[in-house]
Amino acid sequence: MAAQLDGVLEKDLQEKIKNSKVLVVGAGGIGCEVLKNLVLTGFLDIEIIDLDTIDVSNLNRQFLFHKEHVGKSKAEVARDSALSFNPNAKIKAYHDSITSNNYGVNFFQQFTLVLNALDNRAARNHVNRMCLTSGIPLIESGTAGYSGQAELIKRGLTQCYECKPVPGQKSYPGCTIRNTPSEPIHCIVWAKHLFNQLFGESNDDEDVSPDTADPEAGAEVGEAALAKDANEKGNVDRISTRVWAKQCDFDAEKIYNKLFFEDIKYLLSMSNLWKNRVPPNPIKWDSIVEEGEEVTDAVARDQKVLTHSQSAKVFAESIKALKESFTKLPEGDYLVWDKDDKHAMDFVAACANIRAQIFGIPRKSRFEIKSMAGNIIPAIATTNAMTAGLVVMQAFGVLREQYEKCFHIYVRLVTNPRKQFIIRDKVLIPPNPKCYVCSAKPEVVLKVDTKNVTVRELRDDILIKALNMVSPDVTLDGTSTIVISSEEGETDCNDDKKLVDLNIVDGCVLKADDFLQNYELSITIVHKDPGREEAAFEIIADPSSLKPKEAEPSKETEKDEAQPSTSSGQNGSSTNGKKARYDEDVSGEVLVVPDDDDMPSTSKAGTSGSGAAGSSSSGSGVEKRKHVEDDEEPASKKVKVSAQQDDSDDDLIIMDD
Ligand SMILES: Nc1ncnc2c1ncn2[C@@H]1O[C@H](COP(=O)(O)OP(=O)(O)OP(=O)(O)O)[C@@H](O)[C@H]1O
Numbered sequence: 001m002a003a004q005l006d007g008v009l010e011k012d013l014q015e016k017i018k019n020s021k022v023l024v025v026g027a028g029g030i031g032c033e034v035l036k037n038l039v040l041t042g043f044l045d046i047e048i049i050d051l052d053t054i055d056v057s058n059l060n061r062q063f064l065f066h067k068e069h070v071g072k073s074k075a076e077v078a079r080d081s082a083l084s085f086n087p088n089a090k091i092k093a094y095h096d097s098i099t100s101n102n103y104g105v106n107f108f109q110q111f112t113l114v115l116n117a118l119d120n121r122a123a124r125n126h127v128n129r130m131c132l133t134s135g136i137p138l139i140e141s142g143t144a145g146y147s148g149q150a151e152l153i154k155r156g157l158t159q160c161y162e163c164k165p166v167p168g169q170k171s172y173p174g175c176t177i178r179n180t181p182s183e184p185i186h187c188i189v190w191a192k193h194l195f196n197q198l199f200g201e202s203n204d205d206e207d208v209s210p211d212t213a214d215p216e217a218g219a220e221v222g223e224a225a226l227a228k229d230a231n232e233k234g235n236v237d238r239i240s241t242r243v244w245a246k247q248c249d250f251d252a253e254k255i256y257n258k259l260f261f262e263d264i265k266y267l268l269s270m271s272n273l274w275k276n277r278v279p280p281n282p283i284k285w286d287s288i289v290e291e292g293e294e295v296t297d298a299v300a301r302d303q304k305v306l307t308h309s310q311s312a313k314v315f316a317e318s319i320k321a322l323k324e325s326f327t328k329l330p331e332g333d334y335l336v337w338d339k340d341d342k343h344a345m346d347f348v349a350a351c352a353n354i355r356a357q358i359f360g361i362p363r364k365s366r367f368e369i370k371s372m373a374g375n376i377i378p379a380i381a382t383t384n385a386m387t388a389g390l391v392v393m394q395a396f397g398v399l400r401e402q403y404e405k406c407f408h409i410y411v412r413l414v415t416n417p418r419k420q421f422i423i424r425d426k427v428l429i430p431p432n433p434k435c436y437v438c439s440a441k442p443e444v445v446l447k448v449d450t451k452n453v454t455v456r457e458l459r460d461d462i463l464i465k466a467l468n469m470v471s472p473d474v475t476l477d478g479t480s481t482i483v484i485s486s487e488e489g490e491t492d493c494n495d496d497k498k499l500v501d502l503n504i505v506d507g508c509v510l511k512a513d514d515f516l517q518n519y520e521l522s523i524t525i526v527h528k529d530p531g532r533e534e535a536a537f538e539i540i541a542d543p544s545s546l547k548p549k550e551a552e553p554s555k556e557t558e559k560d561e562a563q564p565s566t567s568s569g570q571n572g573s574s575t576n577g578k579k580a581r582y583d584e585d586v587s588g589e590v591l592v593v594p595d596d597d598d599m600p601s602t603s604k605a606g607t608s609g610s611g612a613a614g615s616s617s618s619g620s621g622v623e624k625r626k627h628v629e630d631d632e633e634p635a636s637k638k639v640k641v642s643a644q645q646d647d648s649d650d651d652l653i654i655m656d657d
């Protein structure tokens, strides 16, 4: 092994490498590369864990796996393949989830160092907490397309994975989606909403009918049209789209005419909308002009941009298939949209293209729509390889105990003005004192409708999904009430009770304790009445932000208050520290500002992903986020960084333009 040759690494480090014991969490794109690097560098005691088995789609970049390994445990095959590089290494593999009860604090404490190579926020949060509790340094990493990063997380020294707020998903204004789409993505989002309205978990926020409350619309004209046409069309009646579709037995022609003719005509009646826009062109089913031959070949169907008539055929076929699956479900159950489900994907592609055609928006191939609808960012082997290299370099820094030099490192597609595409921060980002995970006294405020939210929702949606606990015990502070017990069955009788039934009301404090994570959180309840378009709950990580302001709020504060909170989980939202400032950053673009002597340097990149997320300044009391690179050019050379995040695989994107 080259790294063990004299002169490649210093003697002292070579010794430390030989004597250390490391845990690699995840044996996917980065994990395979990291494991190979560790073995080739001379690490002899390695454990690796992955819950998954090998899929054909992994083979193009997870080179420790071959065709014959498909279906086998990733961790076990990765171990066997890596051992071929150095049979003297000791590698233990676990085919399991790192969040399982088997891996508690004692497990983590055996390691010198933990290296994350994960693809989702929940697992990253968990390992973050375990490493904080155990006091073990963690190297967090991630890639998205051509961007990657590696970051040291060390208790008390650096910010933790959860010091930064959870970025919100990119969302589009309801009226753009419902009334005035102008880009293919608007039609794709609308089509996904339509899927849910017809077959999925319907949600008021995902209405697909014309929005009469659009402030830009000539509402009176629209209302008049509404009153006149109501009962015939179903679209503007007070019944839901699903009930109406069921009543007409999911007849493709009727649904088509409602969505793409009647609703569009109705939109046209909102004349103000079209004063400065090209108006849409409603097309009736029986006036669709046949264009192009029927496409039967699956590859062509995926790659070609279908004509309007071809899309209409796919629309009809997919509705028929989805109706069959839907009607087989027990009453109250629904379909879940999945990009890999043929009919669900066909439906969204067809609807998006038909709507695009009507609004004069370029149509897309099914393949393109799939990647946009599924938020797919291609995984690139070279980015993974580079990032894995950086992970091991960070590990060297830890072994040398040169923590102060373990700056956050990024791989970028576009070089900086000095032609560097591997760039690092100039300083370590300190912990956020308001962080609800790593601060001395973790606390949050939970704004929740105590009259309607149940104990089950508190546990599943808030504590587990939004606050990332694994198996919480919850008591009502100052009383002997056990609200939730992690012991099976012990508090099942509470599950369907509303919070108020257990006296969990405005001003109460709950103590939530996750034994596995060794994590205790104090939760102050603030009752909020339900609002139509509001999230069912909101988590505010900085309780002091709720206290009455002493002075008049500054303009900036007012603006901040008006921002929507970052979302975490489906219905809820969570914020950590400077919430509005953060939202502003993620919804738009972050302007990189030059270094400034009187502010600690911090960086903000696409945060999501890699978990090795972009750093933020939330802990330092600094209002402005700055991206500070080594050797950064003077102020005149400003670069923009924007952030984006997908649903669950939260890999980072940093884009320069
Ligand atoms: N809780 C967990 N415990 C252990 N391993 C996990 C856990 N969550 C995710 N992983 C693993 O982390 C790895 C991440 O690797 P990667 O991002 O390359 O994903 P992938 O599933 O291999 O690829 P893709 O998502 O692109 O199909 C995966 O192998 C995944 O199984």
Ligand SMILES: [Zn+2]
Pocket (backbone or CB within 6 Å): 159, 160, 161, 162, 163, 164, 431, 432, 435, 436, 437, 438, 439
């Ligand atoms: Zn923290």
